[in-house]
Structure formats: structure tokens, C-alpha cells
Amino acid sequence: MNAILSAFEQAKHQNTAALVGYLAAGDPDPATSRDIIFSMLSQGLDILELGIPFSDPTADGPAIQAAYQRALSGGARLSSVLELVKDIRKHFKTPIVLFSYLNPILQYGAEKFCMDAAKSGANGLLVVDMPMEESAELLPFIKKSGLTHIPLVAPTTPSERAKKICENATGFTYLVSMTGITGSAGLDVAKASALTQKIRKVSPVPVALGFGISTEADVKTLAPVTDGIVIGSAFVRAIAEGMEKVNKNGGDKKKVAATLGEMTKKFKAACRR
Amino acid sequence: MKTLLSDFHILPDADGHFGPFGGRYVGETLMPALIALEEAFDREWKNPDFLHEFKSILADYAGRPTALYRADRLSALVGGAGIWLKREDLAHTGAHKINNTVGQVLLAHCMGKKRVIAETGAGQHGVATATVAARFGMECAVFMGCEDIRRQAPNVERMRLLGAEIISVKSGTGTLKDAMNEALRHWTACVEDTFYVIGSVAGPHPYPLMVREFQKIIGEEARKQLLDKTGGLPDLLVAAVGGGSNAMGLFYPFIDTGVELIGVEAAGEGLETGLHAACLSRGSVGVLHGSKSYVLQTNDGQIREAHSVSAGLDYPGIGPEHALFKECGRVSYVGATDREALAAFKLLTLTEGIMPALESSHALVTAIQEARKRPENQNIIVCLSGRGDKDMANATGYRDFDKIDPFTIFGLSS
Numbered sequence: 001m002n003a004i005l006s007a008f009e010q011a012k013h014q015n016t017a018a019l020v021g022y023l024a025a026g027d028p029d030p031a032t033s034r035d036i037i038f039s040m041l042s043q044g045l046d047i048l049e050l051g052i053p054f055s056d057p058t059a060d061g062p063a064i065q066a067a068y069q070r071a072l073s074g075g076a077r078l079s080s081v082l083e084l085v086k087d088i089r090k091h092f093k094t095p096i097v098l099f100s101y102l103n104p105i106l107q108y109g110a111e112k113f114c115m116d117a118a119k120s121g122a123n124g125l126l127v128v129d130m131p132m133e134e135s136a137e138l139l140p141f142i143k144k145s146g147l148t149h150i151p152l153v154a155p156t157t158p159s160e161r162a163k164k165i166c167e168n169a170t171g172f173t174y175l176v177s178m179t180g181i182t183g184s185a186g187l188d189v190a191k192a193s194a195l196t197q198k199i200r201k202v203s204p205v206p207v208a209l210g211f212g213i214s215t216e217a218d219v220k221t222l223a224p225v226t227d228g229i230v231i232g233s234a235f236v237r238a239i240a241e242g243m244e245k246v247n248k249n250g251g252d253k254k255k256v257a258a259t260l261g262e263m264t265k266k267f268k269a270a271c272r273r
Numbered sequence: 274m275k276t277l278l279s280d281f282h283i284l285p286d287a288d289g290h291f292g293p294f295g296g297r298y299v300g301e302t303l304m305p306a307l308i309a310l311e312e313a314f315d316r317e318w319k320n321p322d323f324l325h326e327f328k329s330i331l332a333d334y335a336g337r338p339t340a341l342y343r344a345d346r347l348s349a350l351v352g353g354a355g356i357w358l359k360r361e362d363l364a365h366t367g368a369h370k371i372n373n374t375v376g377q378v379l380l381a382h383c384m385g386k387k388r389v390i391a392e393t394g395a396g397q398h399g400v401a402t403a404t405v406a407a408r409f410g411m412e413c414a415v416f417m418g419c420e421d422i423r424r425q426a427p428n429v430e431r432m433r434l435l436g437a438e439i440i441s442v443k444s445g446t447g448t449l450k451d452a453m454n455e456a457l458r459h460w461t462a463c464v465e466d467t468f469y470v471i472g473s474v475a476g477p478h479p480y481p482l483m484v485r486e487f488q489k490i491i492g493e494e495a496r497k498q499l500l501d502k503t504g505g506l507p508d509l510l511v512a513a514v515g516g517g518s519n520a521m522g523l524f525y526p527f528i529d530t531g532v533e534l535i536g537v538e539a540a541g542e543g544l545e546t547g548l549h550a551a552c553l554s555r556g557s558v559g560v561l562h563g564s565k566s567y568v569l570q571t572n573d574g575q576i577r578e579a580h581s582v583s584a585g586l587d588y589p590g591i592g593p594e595h596a597l598f599k600e601c602g603r604v605s606y607v608g609a610t611d612r613e614a615l616a617a618f619k620l621l622t623l624t625e626g627i628m629p630a631l632e633s634s635h636a637l638v639t640a641i642q643e644a645r646k647r648p649e650n651q652n653i654i655v656c657l658s659g660r661g662d663k664d665m666a667n668a669t670g671y672r673d674f675d676k677i678d679p680f681t682i683f684g685l686s687s
Contacts, residue, residue, distance in 0.1 A: 055575040056445070056562075057454075058458055058562070060458075103561065104574035106559060108573075133288050134288075134296050134297060152301040154301040154302035154305075155302070156303075156304075156305045156464060157301060176300075179463075179465065180302075184462060
């Protein structure tokens with residue numbers, strides 16, 4: 001069993017949904033990003049989803065766009081993200097999923113990227129702008145490298161198509177909880193919950209629900225119906241707010257890392273069924 | 274690259290690939306909508322009622338066919354081949370963009386959509402979308418970069434009067450690329466009831482195909498018009514390429530002929546300066562806005578800013594079928610700088626009383642340079658894709674505009 005499936009299995013035994021935490025790698029700067037990640041992993045995050053910064057993230061809302069900009073300004077590159085993964089791997093066993101747009105991967109070289117990512121210690125890959133029709137140029141290398149493939153299913157995806165998409169999933173199926181971009185407001189928890197139950201029936205691997213889930217109350221309601229919950233924009237916004245305070249009033253960036261750790265703990269508690 | 278010329282008419286393939294280019298690189302949320310759009314387009318583009326309505330609106334509302342005009346004074350001044358202008362500037366709203374927006378808004382109407390959105394750079398596509406939306410009584414929102422809103426103020430007012438909501442996009446460089454990012458994000462959130470009218474032969478499949486089909490009327494008319502007037506085919510076609518829709522529209526009906534084709538990219542401050550929008554000359558293969566083509570990018574795959582005095586060419590991507598034409602060598606792609614384009618803008622206005630859009634002025638630069646090298650019995654058709662009124666403030670505000678002398682720049686004797 002691969003590390004990602006094991007993480008879901010372990011969460012299931014503890015009667016909790018797995019908490020997947022998303023961050024933009026290198027946000028707001030390399031050192032603080034490392035501190036934040038270490039703090040969250042120490043607080044029991046089940047899976048780390050690390051975003052590879054991209055200049056034109058069309059599937060993401062303003063919070064994650066801004067995070068990518070901060071990371072890029074801080075010098076983040078694909079190679080530095082892989083270095084970060086290596087560094088994390090020296091200290092933590094938590095599974096790491098890389099979240100990317102396709103273009104940076106293609107410029108790095110599709111095969112080289114998959115092999116290097118696996119070698120660094122990453123466990124899965126999710127390419128947000130690569131629907132199944134375009135997956136042939138990457139899928140063979142994902143398989144060869146030993147990474148798991150994490151496809152997206154959306155509320156707009158018809159049932160037959162969802163089934164086909166899930167057939168290729170080897171890590172988990174990332175279920176988009178609402179029709180929109182990351183960090184959107186107005187999540188309909190009842191709808192998301194019904195959708196999850198439908199997709200869990202056709203997915204051979206666990207289903208993690210993400211996009212627009214930002215409160216402990218939402219997490220509590222959804223935890224019983226899903227295998228995993230992805231929190232992204234809420235964490236990323238907390239980093240932006242924390243850094244704004246540090247920049248305005250001075251103070252220690254370590255406090256931001258501590259805040260993110262606390263948030264992780266609370267969301268983790270809310271995941272309990 | 275083994276694509277044969279005879280294969281061009283069957284491209285793209287079922288998944289929207291033009292050889293190694295094109296495709297649909299979007300989030301899963303949009304995929305079902307793109308598939309539905311493809312089905313609707315395939316159905317309606319064969320439907321005689323749709324075709325009849327499309328052609329009627331183009332004739333009675335948009336003013337087609339547009340004229341093919343021989344620029345006698347310019348040709349005489351330049352010397353050499355005859356320069357003919359395909360007058361898309363005379364189409365309703367002042368640019369070729371209307372051909373595509375009539376097609377797409379009509380399709381949206383047939384699909385039962387009540388609302389359309391569009392991105393715009395120079396404002397011409399935004400105006401053309403807002404215009405046809407008004408004609409069909411549909412709601413319209415236009416995404417425009419804040420920098421372009423400043424550069425193209427008259428078009429912004431026009432769109433507002435047409436009843437469109439203008440959404441100012443402040444992210445990134447505040448230009449066309451960012452407007453398209455934001456339109457895609459917005460579409461992702463309201464994909465179930467909104468039709469996205471893309472303005473060029475770019476974006477995910479089926480847009481490059483659909484926009485080509487709606488724009489190819491430019492070349493079909495030009496071919497027939499020149500045949501009527503001279504009894505032959507042209508020797509050379511020249512068009513500006515930003516995303517590439519007017520060039521595709523003019524070139525496509527000539528793809529399987531021996532007619533020479535040149536696309537002119539914005540060379541901005543000069544191809545060597547890095548400040549340009551020349552994806553095909555200076556870019557590399559990448560994925561942007563839903564398709565694979567040539568893009569301006571860093572070694573790390575981050576998209577770079579484009580630069581051009583012309584807002585309509587200020588875009589770091591290019592339609593995928595142009596990338597294929599470049600790879601196969603069917604079309605040559607060259608560059609014209611900001612200064613050269615401004616010189617052509619001045620020269621055509623002075624010699625013919627026609628003020629070209631700054632986009633079209635880029636094509637004129639190459640047409641002038643080519644005409645001089647060629648004998649008088651040759652004919653060059655230039656796509657005069659739009660009128661230049663919208664660019665007056667921007668052009669005259671350009672540094673040293675008064676000192677730009679077309680006679681010196683083109684080596685002509687006055």
C-alpha cells in the first residue's frame with residue numbers, strides 16, 4: 001500500500017477524516033514557509049499538499065494567486081520546491097502531494113520532473129489543468145516514477161465521466177466541492193455532502209473534498225461523509241494576515257508558523273467523526 | 274513535423290489538437306462545458322438555419338462583405354507590388370472582431386444561454402461582444418486589464434453605453450493576459466448559465482477551431498474579390514498576429530494554394546530587447562489559457578509579460594494553429610517594432626485617408642517592405658483588421674511621436 005493510501009487507512013482507524021493541508025511552497029519566503037510546514041506537520045496534518053507557484057493560476061482564487069506571487073518574489077522555483085520536499089522528508093514521514101499547473105512541469109521536462117519529485121520524497125501529483133484527455137503526456141511518467149496520480153472530479157462532471165476519471169486514480173480522488181475556483185465563498189455543505197457520497201461509490205481510492213471549505217463547522221459537518229478534507233485558502237489567508245501584522249508592527253515570523261500549527265490542530269479535531 | 278498541407282483541412286483532431294499543439298488544458302470544472310460547446314458548434318455549423326442567420330446578420334447588421342481596396346497612392350509611393358487592403362475597419366464596430374462575436378453570441382443564443390462574458394485587450398473584442406449581446410438582448414460582462422482601461426478609454430465608454438458591465442482586472446500586469454485569467458476564473462464559477470466568448474483563435478478546444486470558422490469569411494471574400502478585379506490569386510497575404518484571429522481568417526482559405534503568407538508579430542522595442550510580444554519568433558512551446566502553443570516564458574515556465582504599443586497585440590500567447598503553420602513552414606512570421614508600426618499608421622493616414630488600428634499598422638509595415646522588393650505585376654493583400662480612431666490618444670502620446678518619420682523609416686523619397 002502506498003503512503004497516501006496508508007494515511008487514509010490510518011485516519012479511518014482513528015475514526016476521523018484525513019486532513020489535507022494545502023500551502024504554496026515558498027510562501028511568504030523560503031525560511032518562513034519551512035517553519036510553517038514543520039509547525040503544521042508537528043500538529044498532526046495527515047497529508048501535505050504543496051503548491052508549485054505559477055504566474056497565471058486560472059483555477060485559483062485571489063488568496064492563492066497572492067501566495068504564488070509572494071513565493072515567486074521570494075525566489076521560489078520548481079527546483080527549490082523539490083529541495084524543500086527533500087528537507088521535509090528528512091524530518092517527517094507525512095505523505096506529500098505536489099499540486100501544479102502543467103506548464104512549469106513541461107519546461108522542467110515531464111519525465112525528469114516525475115523522477116526527481118519521487119526521488120525527493122513526494123508521494124503524489126495533482127495537475128490542475130490536465131484533464132484526462134490531456135493526461136497521456138504525463139501519466140506514463142507518473143506511473144514509472146512511483147508517484148501516485150490524483151485526478152480532479154468536479155460538481156459539473158457527469159457520472160460516466162467521473163467513473164472514467166477515477167479509474168486512473170492511485171492516490172486519492174480530489175473532489176471539487178463547488179462550481180468555482182479555490183477559496184470561493186458560499187459552499188453548500190448539503191450539496192457537497194451528496195456529491196461526495198455519489199463519487200465515493202465509483203472511486204477505487206479514497207475521496208478528499210476541497211475548494212471553499214474554510215470553517216471548523218463545515219469540516220465537522222463534512223467529516224462523516226468523506227475520506228478526507230482539503231483546507232487551502234483558509235491556511236493561505238492566515239499566512240497573508242500574519243505576515244501583514246509582522247510587516248506592520250514588527251515581531252517574529254515564527255508566530256505565523258505557530259498560528260498555522262494551532263489552526264491545523266483545530267481543523268484536525270474537527271475532522272473527528 | 275510530418276503534417277502535410279493536404280492534412281490542414283481535417284485539423285484539429287477530435288480532441289482539438291493541431292499536430293502537437295492545441296488541446297484542452299483546463300480544470301475539470303470547465304471540461305463538461307467545453308464538450309457541450311463543441312457538440313453545439315458541430316451541430317449548428319452544419320445546420321442550414323444557423324448558417325443562414327449567421328450570414329444574414331453579417332450582411333445586414335455587420336456590413337459584409339467588406340471592401341477590397343487597392344491603395345494606389347501608397348503603392349505608387351512605395352513602388353513595386355500593388356498593395357490591397359481588406360477593409361475590416363469598415364465592418365460594424367470598426368474591426369474584424371464582429372465576425373466572431375456574431376457567430377459565438379448566435380451560438381450562445383441557440384444553446385439557451387442568457388449571459389455572455391468576454392475578455393478584451395484593445396477593447397475591440399469587448400465592444401464587438403457587447404454590441405452583439407445588445408442585438409440579442411443578452412446580459413454581458415467584459416473583463417479588461419486596468420492598464421488597458423487607461424489606454425483604451427473610448428472603447429470602455431462604448432461598452433458601458435452598450436449595457437455591458439466592465440470588470441477591471443488589477444492582477445498581474447493589468448493587460449489582456451490577466452483579463453483572460455480572470456474571465457476563465459469567473460466562467461469556472463458560473464459555467465452552468467454563462468457563455469464565454471473568446472476573442473481569438475486561442476484558448477481551449479473548440480475555440481481555435483470555432484473562431485477560425487467564423488473568421489474565415491475574411492479570406493473567402495478577399496479571394497473572390499481579387500479574382501473579380503484581377504483575374505488571379507494574390508501573390509502574398511500579410512496580417513498582424515496577436516492571438517491570431519484576423520490572420521487566421523485571411524489565411525485559412527488560401528492554405529492549400531501556393532500563395533505566400535506572412536504573419537507579423539509585435540516586435541515592441543525590438544526583438545533583441547526582450548520588450549516585445551513575438552511568441553513565434555522568440556517564445557517557446559508551453560501551455561497557457563487552455564492550449565499548447567508558443568508562449569513567452571522564463572526557463573522555469575513562468576509566463577512573461579508581453580510588450581507592444583498596440584493593446585491588441587500585447588499578449589504572451591498565440592493560437593495553436595499558427596504554431597503548427599510555423600512548424601510546417603506554411604506561414605512565415607516576422608516582427609514589426611512599435612516605431613515602424615507608428616510610421617505605417619502615419620503613412621496610410623496621410624496617403625490614403627485611412628487611419629489603421631495600431632494592430633493592423635504592424636501588417637502594413639511588412640506589406641510596405643515586401644512591396645518594394647517585388648515587381649509591379651504582383652498583388653499583396655493586407656488585412657486592415659481595424660480602424661485607428663481608438664488608438665489616436667495612445668499613438669500621439671507615444672514618446673517622440675512627432676519625430677517618427679515614415680519616409681526615413683521606410684526609406685522612401687517624399
